Amino acid sequence: MKESVKKSECFSVLMSVYIKEKPEYLDESLNSVMDLQTVKPDEVLLVEDGEITEDLKKVINKYKKKYPNILKSVPLEKNLGLGLALQKGLEECKYDLIMRMDTDDVCMPDRFEKQLKYMNEHKDTTVVGGTIGEFLYSPEEELRIKTMPLTYEDVLNYSKFRNPLNHMTVCFRKKDILEVGNYQPMLFLEDQYLWSRLLIAGKRIENMPDLLVKARIGNGFYKRRGAKNYIKGWKELQNYLYKNSFINRFQKFRNICGMYVMVYSPNWVRQIMYNKVLRRG
Numbered sequence: 001m002k003e004s005v006k007k008s009e010c011f012s013v014l015m016s017v018y019i020k021e022k023p024e025y026l027d028e029s030l031n032s033v034m035d036l037q038t039v040k041p042d043e044v045l046l047v048e049d050g051e052i053t054e055d056l057k058k059v060i061n062k063y064k065k066k067y068p069n070i071l072k073s074v075p076l077e078k079n080l081g082l083g084l085a086l087q088k089g090l091e092e093c094k095y096d097l098i099m100r101m102d103t104d105d106v107c108m109p110d111r112f113e114k115q116l117k118y119m120n121e122h123k124d125t126t127v128v129g130g131t132i133g134e135f136l137y138s139p140e141e142e143l144r145i146k147t148m149p150l151t152y153e154d155v156l157n158y159s160k161f162r163n164p165l166n167h168m169t170v171c172f173r174k175k176d177i178l179e180v181g182n183y184q185p186m187l188f189l190e191d192q193y194l195w196s197r198l199l200i201a202g203k204r205i206e207n208m209p210d211l212l213v214k215a216r217i218g219n220g221f222y223k224r225r226g227a228k229n230y231i232k233g234w235k236e237l238q239n240y241l242y243k244n245s246f247i248n249r250f251q252k253f254r255n256i257c258g259m260y261v262m263v264y265s266p267n268w269v270r271q272i273m274y275n276k277v278l279r280r281g
Contacts, residue, residue, distance in 0.1 A: 010042040011097040011116065016049050016085040023055040025104035025216065028139070030063050032107040034070065039113040041099070044071045047089040050079030083190035086183040096175055102168040106139045106214040114210055115171040126203035127172040127195070129165040130212035139214040148207040155205045159195060160247050161255050164205060167191040169212040176203055189233045196237065200244050234259040
């Protein structure tokens with residue numbers, strides 16, 4: 001930690017790993033979270049979502065030995081999926097301020113420092129996210145920048161048809177998340193469902209313009225965007241938003257039609273749509 005940086009309050013980092021993830025990606029991610037930050041986390045809560053490989057366990061044990069009082073793993077007997085894994089992990093987090101991080105992405109070294117400062121200066125903010133730099137194979141390659149709406153008003157409008165946050169960048173207040181029911185399962189949409197419930201409850205969500213995380217989009221990213229299960233979850237989310245008067249009938253129809261187009265388009269068309277239309281940066 002830099003001597004010039006003073007930590008405003010203690011915080012946890014919430015992560016979840018499962019059997020199909022690559023040990024080298026997990027190692028890179030934990031290194032960025034624990035070794036390279038200008039402000040070190042007070043707790044890293046890592047949920048093991050079901051049985052994991054021995055190679056993944058070796059990486060976890062490596063950091064447990066190095067940070068025995070910081071890294072805490074919570075093994076689940078069976079794979080529950082991201083929503084329930086994060087739900088259980090959040091309940092175990094010791095501190096109210098929680099940073100989310102994915103186990104195959106890389107934090108910028110000053111990420112925690114910047115978000116701690118922001119949350120300390122914006123006491124009425126429940127969640128703050130930021131910009132990501134997308135890469136396919138190596139975080140050292142040229143990044144494709146993906147921004148998000150910054151102000152609460154812009155987030156509110158944007159969230160009526162798209163996810164307003166880069167999930168792996170968010171920092172939030174645990175008490176507010178628990179107040180709206182914590183993470184809940186909704187396949188591929190666990191995070192957007194949570195942000196929707198927060199906004200409907202009147203909680204403030206904002207974004208910083210800063211690049212906070214280098215995010216890996218390889219491993220079949222565009223194919224996953226075409227999974228038919230998206231439609232079921234997307235309809236469920238739109239019904240929830242409409243029922244709670246967050247969107248109107250036309251917006252619900254538009255959003256569902258848009259998802260059908262995305263899911264049933266060929267992979268190459270989906271890639272163009274994502275790069276040219278759906279990305280803000």
